Amino acid sequence: MPVVTEKIVDWPAVKPYNKQAIPVPGTKRPGQSAHYRNAIWGLIDETTPNTLVTLDQVFADGMKAGKDHNFLGYRPVISTNPLKFAPAFSWITYGEVDTRRRYVGSTIHNLFQTGELGGGEFQAVGIWAPNCPEWQIIDIALQSYQKVSVSLYDTLGTDSVAYIIEHAHLSIVFSTSDHIPTLLKLASKVPMLRTIVCINPISPEAARVLREWSQTLGLSFKLFSEVEAYGKANLIEPIPAYPDLIASICYTSGTTSNPKGAVLKHKSLAIAAQSNLYGMELPDDACLLSYLPLAHIYERICELCTIAVGGKIGYYTGDPLRLLEDAQILKPNFFPSVPRVLNRVYQAAMVGGNVPGIKGKLFNKALQTKLANLKATGEVTHAFWDRLVFRKIQAVLGGQILLVTSGSAPISADVMNFLKVAFACEVQEGYGMTENCATCSKTWPNDPTAAGTVGPPQPVNEVKVVDVPAMGYTSEDKPNPRGELCVRGANCFGTYYKDAKNTAETVDAEGWIHTGDVAEIDTAGRIKIVDRVKNIMKLSQGEYVALEKIENVYSSTPIVAQLYVHGDGLQSYLVAVLIPDPVQLAALASDVTGTKVLPDDAAALAAACKNPDIVAQALVILTKVAKKQDLKGFELIKRLYLSTDAFSVDNNTMTPTLKIRRKDAYNMYKTEIDALYALGEPASSNKL
Template identity: 70%
Template sequence: MPLNTEKIVNWPDVIPFDRQSVPVPGTKRPGQTAHYRNGIWGLLDENIPNRLLTLDQVFEDGLSVGRERQMLGYRPVISTNPLKFANRYEWLTWGEVDDRRKYVGSALHSMFRRGEVGGGEYETVGIWSANRPEWQILEIAMQTYNKVSVSLYDTLGKDAVEYIINHAHTTIVFSTSDHISTLLKLAPQIACLKLIVVIDTIPVESAKLFAEWGQSVGIRVQELHEFEAYGKANLIEPIKPTPDTITSICYTSGTTGNPKGVVLRHKSLAMATCSNLHGLELPDDGILMSYLPLAHIYERICELCTIAVGGRIGYFTGDPLRLLEDAQLLKPNFFPSVPRVLNRIYQAAMSGGNVPGLKGKIFKKALDTKLEKLRTTGENTHPLWDRLVFRKIQKVLGGQLQLVTTGSAPISSEVMDFLKITFACEVNEGLFVGYGLTETAAACTKTWPGDNTASGTVGPPQPVNEVKLVDVPAMGYTSEDKPNPRGELCFRGLNIFTEYYKDPKNTQEGIDQEGWFHTGDVGEIDPAGRVKIIDRVKNIMKLAQGEYVALEKIENLYSSNSAIAQIYVHGDSLQSYLLAVIVPDPVYLAGIASRILGKKIGPEDQAGLTEAIKDSRVNAHILDVLSEDGRKYGLNGIEMIKRIHLSLVPFSVENGALTPTFKIKRKDAANLYRAELDALYALGEPRHGNNGNKL
């Protein structure tokens, strides 16, 4: 049976690449641009044909493909000690998911109605789990029975979990077994929590232990199969939501302070899904690979789009080290991703191709030929070079990719072009979601297929919203700038959130009286109507000489360099220059260390790499690489990094330096390397050049 393509809106026969968004006449005001709307579809409202206004409608549309069709896939565990997964995917059908959403939803509604759980402003339900089929079943159940889902990142620390549970008055949490002990230990601090449901399979003895421990601290613990059995025995008909019914409080991971609870309506998520179905092309057996956190809005919208048309979703095992193995077994068509992962694929492919001899020459010829074709015609396939050179790289992700998307953070145009020609499929910063935020239900802009000059942009506004730029005088960005207007990006549309939960101050600062959400990102709009992200309002700082620098922008420029696995750029308002902490790519580091130190060092040789990062010559070499990049990207003197510290310890969620969506937590990263950064500044201001470590 084919997909349900009723909600998909096809591209026109002739795509107006020169008018991808258009200004609305009469909307230009002093200090801001006109309002720009999508150049093909304009601005969607609640009266368009085939609209999606509630999330239960999204599921019902997908269900229409047939109850026996595959929906949610996973790799079964065949051994727990050692942990081993089957070399295949097993699937739950649409019919099975339909039944289970009703069992879960009926049990939930009964418990709230009887007062066993609840008591807050909303009937909130928490999920604390890595991506798995049960996560999606629970979410669909809540959408069907008017419950408000509360996202708990699988990698959140106990402090944030404690804060969110109390803040949202979450009385029931569905959790995998690895988090149960944390929740039970927190019992005195989260007095509102009454019920924990274990969603993965656990031994009988473990279930008994958890139940007894929970009873001793006043929290009931039961397993999901028990919970579903109760719902099956007490079935309740689905409860129809309205478009304005609250469906989720999605907590942003945040780089500083407590996470903010973004309140989203059914209409916000449903219309964001509807918007992303404009121009979407899917095969009948399309599979999306799910590994980005489902607690994050980016992945949720990707999966909602797949659900709306009756596609399939395959979940990774939960182990990032098995991600490529999962992809090779699943053979996905769609791979929503983030720059951090795609940059690593780019670096590995470039390192593998840039080798001496005939192999390296063939790789360079293939690369140059396809890049020229892409940039002149927009085409990214080649009958010879795809077969001889790039097929091996494509097989790393299963060999059947048709769509790769990137969001969450900027990615360089160089990496985007490389991925387009390597995978020979659509690679977009914006298709599905691309540039978007939790507050906009992940929908802001998306690039158009076949646009050979789109790299470096995030495309025009999506049909669900309109965009404008507002002057940022402190940073020198104005709507009158030439050749393109520049300013803070603001969006308005049906996808915009209603409020930050219990946070009127930030709500008022984020949404103005006309309904515009101020993103904090600085953009420009080019003559074709495409948006380019160029800076960040909230991450600028003033150096001692009074000059402003944008730290995230500088980090993003360096992130595609093959020498760098991770980078944190650091500034101090009492100092006149910038430092950086660099985690070098181990393959790159091994190569330059072997040459500089005069002995063979491999990428797995931790002792050798540790010796290398302490050598001033290695440090100077990597700093020179950064300086060369800085000049290439046109950074001015104060934006150039003057000294660096090299480390083999990655920034991670576990050490507190990354958010669960892999963004640098600036304060925590600085604290992690406080002694090293202070020591570099203690050397005094560099007297000349950029190689400050020698001075």
């Protein structure tokens, strides 16, 4: 049963799947398409009746569920050696969070008022912690007392941490204890930092050491309990926000340079959440499993939606290996996720289902039956096959999932359709970015042909495409207009903090954000991302290739754990470095060599990566997928290098959002890549 809340707007009785967005008359101009708006709800903004326009309104709406309603959940640690978590979630209620946000907010406001904190353009406060109830309590406190939140990624390198503290002029940072030594070592580089607050429980001895160390550097060290106690004794009523008040500076991880700080207003974040509530169908007591970093905009918007309807949020333990255990205990209804996780779910399910004998036959019969139904009617449930075959897959996430969302990167149509029929629930692919508060478009429920698109514009957005002549994309293309996707709306940012150059390159004079993605707008008004303006390169014969797009196509293959595709402007073909999935590599090596190789035998896997026959067979597997996805001949990987040395944040080849830093990845494998090119282009395409 859907949540009864005035902030959720229901679907019409019949969804117009053939007309999901419509062009606005009179907006077509040379070199660009018409402006497209949502066909059901048009364009909403802060003047639309009953619309959320500030973040304190979001929390106030959540409070309507009742002060005793569970809100923030976590699994307490019951043993540190060995590390062990409680077998159930503990909960903090809405009423308890209301009290604690007042305590925290009152302390912060007092410290700025007395001059103990401050000195920058904004009263900015840093949060450096993994997902946990305290993160959300601090953020709600900042929203409630007109402060500006600045998230530090949990995986940021020290250089970026120092850059953001200095750039945003953070005089106070709330941090978990594991990051505090790093902050103290950076103290001389960031003289504006005056106070550090430890948000997790630590021993009295550890607190004493950190306090004394801080004092030697002229810094104030506080425990979270001390901040709350001071606020309780010096209570101030929350200070109402207004729509144009700055709420957050959200830094995007750069692949080549320092992070850019997107300045986000209360109305931008609140109305982004409101837009996502149009057509959202969640049950009473809706529960979200939180594992994507709260420092990133996608997870924040998903949690704001959950708060607005009075739902609850369960935070995972922080250990990716325990994520499924957390899900099975929490039994969430809402699972915001990303392709790199959903691809693994798909790969594991396909490997587990495609087995010899009756089990494999039943799996394939069930899958083909449900896929046929999906493509014919949009229906994702099947009374018989769900009970017999797919119940076990659904149980992996707790058995009560109703909504899975995928964002942050493209995901293949095959994976999307599989997830819909396997989980027997709505699986939405959305498109957004930090600059529009993770909100631009998303697919509609039960749309039979949605896979491969990211749906129509959301109610808060209008979109258009602008010609990209160098890549051959134009708004006059047939059958559908194509070009760089541009988006505009009340959720969109206006500036990068202290960065006029990047602002001018991203936002034009009419307020359109130029996304850097090439899109096609189909006859139903849905957006399909087809290429990338940025990170494109030209091969020696003059063909443009979008390397990230190609990597995403190949990444649906079970053998791919990581893939870096490389192009050289002096060469006519692409090469790649593949970090294979250990289980798949072991199976492939066993098959090719006739000798059993185990997934946990590191030496044998490393040796397999050097075996030319295994490398050749891996390339055959990749090529088969590429051709199925209709990659052009010049987009195919022609030579391949296998390695077990993965790309990571630690070796500086990945950003905190797990995107490959292309220059650093190339440098890591420069010798091997150059050697592939030294072999020359193969005489013919890889045999299938």
